[in-house]
Amino acid sequence: MFETSAPLVERRQVAREVFVLGFEAPEVAEAALPGQFVNLLLRPGPLLRRPFSVYRAAESRVEIVLRAVGVGTAQLLSLELGDRVSVLGPLGHGFAIDPGWRSLALVSGGLGVAPMPITAAAARRAGVEVIWVHGARTAADLCTEWEGERAAWATDDGSQGSRGSAVAAVPEGVDGVFACGPNPMLAAIAERWPDAQVAVETYMGCGTGVCLGCAVPKRAGGYDRACSEGPVYRAADVDWPALPGHLHYAVGV
Amino acid sequence: MFETSAPLVERRQVAREVFVLGFEAPEVAEAALPGQFVNLLLRPGPLLRRPFSVYRAAESRVEIVLRAVGVGTAQLLSLELGDRVSVLGPLGHGFAIDPGWRSLALVSGGLGVAPMPITAAAARRAGVEVIWVHGARTAADLCTEWEGERAAWATDDGSQGSRGSAVAAVPEGVDGVFACGPNPMLAAIAERWPDAQVAVETYMGCGTGVCLGCAVPKRAGGYDRACSEGPVYRAADVDWPALPGHLHYAVGV
């Protein structure tokens, strides 16, 4: 875990209202594993840090992908190149790739695409074939960047790929399933692939295991910390009905 | 009084750590009178607006002069050209120039220079000779911009002009004295020129007369509102011992 003041060095659009931001943070980039996240601090800015999955980590640069949903994300997207944020990370436990797998489906809904590029790269390095299954409301919302040999698209309105959810678009016969997206989508994943690995979203106070704010209810009882034991879980281990389905705007001014 | 979202269009340094910022705000610039102020809002930024004297108002542009002393001023100085702030103004009652005067001394200490350029310009338009008397700790802190036929400088260390206070450097025989600076300096002005017009500083909640936060204690008893009846007062009318001498950092994060 490192804490560093990192300048913005990259900004590109990858879907309607969705942008990738790249920060120069060598130690964090070097250490980041698939499914881990960084916790960003803005000053001036909202009180708490904001967690974001590592999208890509290469050449001393950590990339994240986001849309403006509240004060912190709006402020991040208004940064100019060279502006600095405090990057804390990498944090959490990510996806575990089994090198014995032949194929791995990366299933994402909307901004759930966030942890997939770094994961796809690691899977390919491990010799695992990657199948990208990405869903969104409509074609314009689909992230235009992907890595991996095969891709399957799904849109609610059928404007690109199959009509319906990304979960339905996952081909049969894959050895592994990693998923990220709205918690209700992950619950659907859990139904079909209990052993899938899923990255959950919770509100976070600290991101470092100390506040117990990021509770993930476990089927076995009790709570885990998304920031420490998670954010990636075996799908069937999470008590989905007890996890808030949608996380919403909270701060205001 | 106007409220407008105004872009930063000018930024120049005029003394050590002291900068002039110019905002494009035509109605405000047109209406501003000597000694009036504007109240600026930053978003994101601190809760309340920040009052600044109008330094110059010309060609649809309102200029202010400032140094970073807290969160708001620091943020103002980090604005880039084109960034917008909400400008509310012009506010308050300023200096009254008597066209019958032959000469007028503008006496300022440190950032008390702020209302002087707009005032000098108005005095000259009224045919009054302007004598500029500006004091600071040392030469580097003296504002390098001034308007008016004559100038007298004063520095605490004697590095430019006379050694000592600006008040001591005011020549004899002027018809009018306008002053702005730390409240203790203004109290000294009141001793020597009871009829001088002085611009006082107070903490302000609203700047528009409604919160009663900007109380100026009057010799005659009771309180005035610096933002409405002031900020310019007849020097002898203010109960100086009852007015806080120095206003300090307050917000924090």
Added chain:
Amino acid sequence: MIELEVDLGGLRLKGPVLAASGTFGYGTEVPLLDRSKLAGMVSKGIFLRPRTGTPPARIVETPSGMLNAIGLQGPGVDALIRDYAPLWASWAFPVFVNLNAESIEEYGELTARLDGVPGVAGFEVNISCPNVDQGGMYFGNDPVAAGRVTAAVRRRTKLPVWVKLTPMVTDIGVVARSVEAEGADALCAVNTFVGMSIDLNSRRPRLANRTGGLSGPAIRPLAVHLAHQAARAVRIPVVGVGGIVSAEDALEFLVAGCAAVQVGTATFIDGGAIARVHDGIAAYLASNGFESLEELPRYLPRD
């Protein structure tokens, strides 16, 4: 068109957003304020006699908030009746007078003076005043004293009587019920929280009065909770106040059980705040399929 009219204990308001006491003066100060959506205003707190208020500094900014210690500066009831009430009588929204006193008798006397004056639509009783007979403790801190003040005002008028609760109590529900029992038509929750800020140059409080009242967004979560607790404790309507800047903020109070809201500090920053909050409430109701504010579901579990 979304119907935003509010019935506040028999009083019909054209919308749910009022201007809070002490932040709107006597309604005459600020030309820029957009009044078209204003459902009503509460005057700056008035005493029987003129008061000069506390010495400066009176204002300190704090994180997302401000402390104020104005000391209820004001011209006294005679000047209010002479200078302001006649103007109010012609305005399109009702004006409530915020009543302040140092004894129960004085509250009664003040009410009697104002009752029936054209332009005065009703009263908001500020019980966050030091009770001089009881060693300066706030009336509002003591459910019995709060009830007595309410009764004293109630006896002198048939106009609506609102009581503005202080947050500085162990159980706001007890005070709320006591005040309801003595005839209040509505409650306003809440007044400012007592706070202090120290200047490290002088190593003394920044406010000449030492302490001041904290307002602004910082207190919003506390105010929502207290307004909710008050609403659960009584049957009369509750007006929510504390830290409202946006329509979403106001809606938190409304969902939490309030019938209307007051906006204070936000108007210092943005003259359009009240109109913005009003319009935003309408937009929220529309986009959630409600045709009137009355249809908005309230969250008021009785446990």
Added chain:
Amino acid sequence: MIELEVDLGGLRLKGPVLAASGTFGYGTEVPLLDRSKLAGMVSKGIFLRPRTGTPPARIVETPSGMLNAIGLQGPGVDALIRDYAPLWASWAFPVFVNLNAESIEEYGELTARLDGVPGVAGFEVNISCPNVDQGGMYFGNDPVAAGRVTAAVRRRTKLPVWVKLTPMVTDIGVVARSVEAEGADALCAVNTFVGMSIDLNSRRPRLANRTGGLSGPAIRPLAVHLAHQAARAVRIPVVGVGGIVSAEDALEFLVAGCAAVQVGTATFIDGGAIARVHDGIAAYLASNGFESLEELPRYLPRD
């Protein structure tokens, strides 16, 4: 070299800045935190038995603050004694255990279990716990109950006993005196303020627990005032807590009469917060001509 040592009711601390309960876990969680300047820490609140805590969401950010409702999740006293106390015994700073219970007997039992365990330097009694015998009202809301809890803990230990006051009371001085009379060695002022935030999508509270405790800079002016009121009410030292981010913030509490401070929420944001606050206090003392913290003038008028 500025002397920052603090004498806290007989206990010598190497500086004035401690880590607050619930924001530093058991001291083992965060590798980045700079501990060199840490004068001591208070553990996450512990109960006799393990507790799973409240369901999510547990955290809501608010303007300059955060609400939390963790529900005192924890492993129970046995696991604490087994897993953490042995580590603490080797650390360079004292560890206080934050005690929580639902009855007075349970507070006593918990203290008895922990008294004498190597690694446990003392106790911070959290009286912001629902008193199950009295219908769930906080112990800390009632001066008598608060005193009884203090006495129950005091009876079982010779180690330092601190009592952490809740801000949700009409007069904190009354509770402070009651607790002092029952043998507390120091007071900590204050715990979080109860608040609520409403999600406008579900129109229900954002926190599963409905309400949560507000911490962070938003509460600082309120906490400074309450710590000051507590310090004026008692002779034992007061530890200030609430919204401290910078050395200036900490110095406000110290000038207002506190002997030491705790930093909570700020450590979530900045692992170096405690060291930064410590160093900044030293720098302030130096630049104002003081050679030790003891020389810092306190503002404690007795009126």
